[in-house]
Amino acid sequence: MEEEAKTKPRTAGPYLCCVCNQRRAALKRPKTLEQVCRECFYEVFEEEIHRVIVENQLFKPGERIAIGASGGKDSTVLAYVLSTLNRRHHYGLDLFLLSVDEGITGYRDDSLETVKRNEIQYGLPLKVVSYKDLYGWTMDEIVKMIGLKNNCTFCGVFRRQALDRGAAMLKVDKVATGHNADDIAETVLLNILRGDIARLGRCTAITTGIYSPNAYRGFAREFIKDLERIRPRAILDIIKSGEDFRISTSTKMPEQGTCERCGYISSQKWCKACVLLEGLNRGLPKLGIGRTRGLNNDRKDAKGNNAAKSIESKQCGTLDF
Numbered sequence: 001m002e003e004e005a006k007t008k009p010r011t012a013g014p015y016l017c018c019v020c021n022q023r024r025a026a027l028k029r030p031k032t033l034e035q036v037c038r039e040c041f042y043e044v045f046e047e048e049i050h051r052v053i054v055e056n057q058l059f060k061p062g063e064r065i066a067i068g069a070s071g072g073k074d075s076t077v078l079a080y081v082l083s084t085l086n087r088r089h090h091y092g093l094d095l096f097l098l099s100v101d102e103g104i105t106g107y108r109d110d111s112l113e114t115v116k117r118n119e120i121q122y123g124l125p126l127k128v129v130s131y132k133d134l135y136g137w138t139m140d141e142i143v144k145m146i147g148l149k150n151n152c153t154f155c156g157v158f159r160r161q162a163l164d165r166g167a168a169m170l171k172v173d174k175v176a177t178g179h180n181a182d183d184i185a186e187t188v189l190l191n192i193l194r195g196d197i198a199r200l201g202r203c204t205a206i207t208t209g210i211y212s213p214n215a216y217r218g219f220a221r222e223f224i225k226d227l228e229r230i231r232p233r234a235i236l237d238i239i240k241s242g243e244d245f246r247i248s249t250s251t252k253m254p255e256q257g258t259c260e261r262c263g264y265i266s267s268q269k270w271c272k273a274c275v276l277l278e279g280l281n282r283g284l285p286k287l288g289i290g291r292t293r294g295l296n297n298d299r300k301d302a303k304g305n306n307a308a309k310s311i312e313s314k315q316c317g318t319l320d321f
């Protein structure tokens with residue numbers, strides 16, 4: 001679910017809010033260039049999300065929905081808005097908070113405290129799944145073994161699958177994750193940079209079923225920040241370009257299936273999490289980092305070409321769909 005990227009608070013200026021015409025505007029929305037006060041912004045923002053949910057038929061009454069809760073700003077906003085709209089508009093959803101504990105001392109333990117507060121504030125049951133329980137390794141232990149260079153690959157791949165596994169334990173129909181406009185613009189741009197047509201086509205989709213760890217995201221982020229300084233709407237324009245993108249029918253798409261080992265989603269014989277885990281358990285942590293060799297070489301794409309792809313992560317913490 002997309003949070004508005006830039007709602008830069010301004011010192012109260014001379015403008016009146018263009019919605020209520022009473023209070024002073026607190027911010028200018030890059031999307032509409034409207035000056036709005038804080039109260040009206042919340043209202044407009046929440047109702048826009050409601051419209052997106054309804055128009056895209058994201059949920060059905062009675063569905064069980066897990067909210068991926070990292071304790072960060074995006075998922076905290078998501079948990080608040082979704083539980084508010086569920087009550088206000090009678091969606092009839094059973095909402096849960098689902099947190100992945102990667103086992104990073106001094107990082108996730110702090111943000112899990114935020115999630116526990118959200119559990120109480122919003123009255124949503126919380127399920128925490130940990131890398132240690134799921135994979136037998138904490139991120140601290142993985143870093144001890146492989147060093148700092150490639151640890152983001154492990155973290156990103158394991159986290160995405162941990163969300164799937166947690167969702168299966170909770171028996172939910174869907175998982176909702178929080179993504180702001182900056183994140184989505186970066187994803188569009190980096191898929192263009194690496195020529196990944198398949199992901200470019202689906203990265204702006206409102207619902208998705210397959211993922212990858214990211215590459216070059218840091219570079220895309222810097223570039224987008226530069227563009228935004230020149231033209232604040234650039235972020236929304238990049239997303240629009242991504243949404244309007246159409247895949248030509250001659251473009252080869254990877255086949256989506258399930259991992260032969262763990263049964264979770266994969267476009268190859270073994271999912272990336274199983275390949276990485278195998279490497280860790282065999283004391284060969286580089287297995288599965290960079291160009292994939294061996295384990296997945298016999299999985300072909302729809303046209304019979306080898307589907308293995310180089311995956312390298314440059315930045316921690318970002319889920320890239």
Ligand SMILES: Nc1ncnc2c1ncn2[C@@H]1O[C@H](COP(=O)(O)OP(=O)(O)OP(=O)(O)O)[C@@H](O)[C@H]1O
Nearest residue numbers: 068069070072073074075099100177178317318319
């Ligand atoms: N450890 C986690 N446990 C549960 N969900 C997570 C976790 N990490 C990420 N997510 C989900 O994926 C979304 C995107 O995460 P990502 O780290 O890419 O972005 P972010 O902008 O840092 O999000 P946030 O501000 O919520 O941390 C989050 O909003 C959340 O819904």
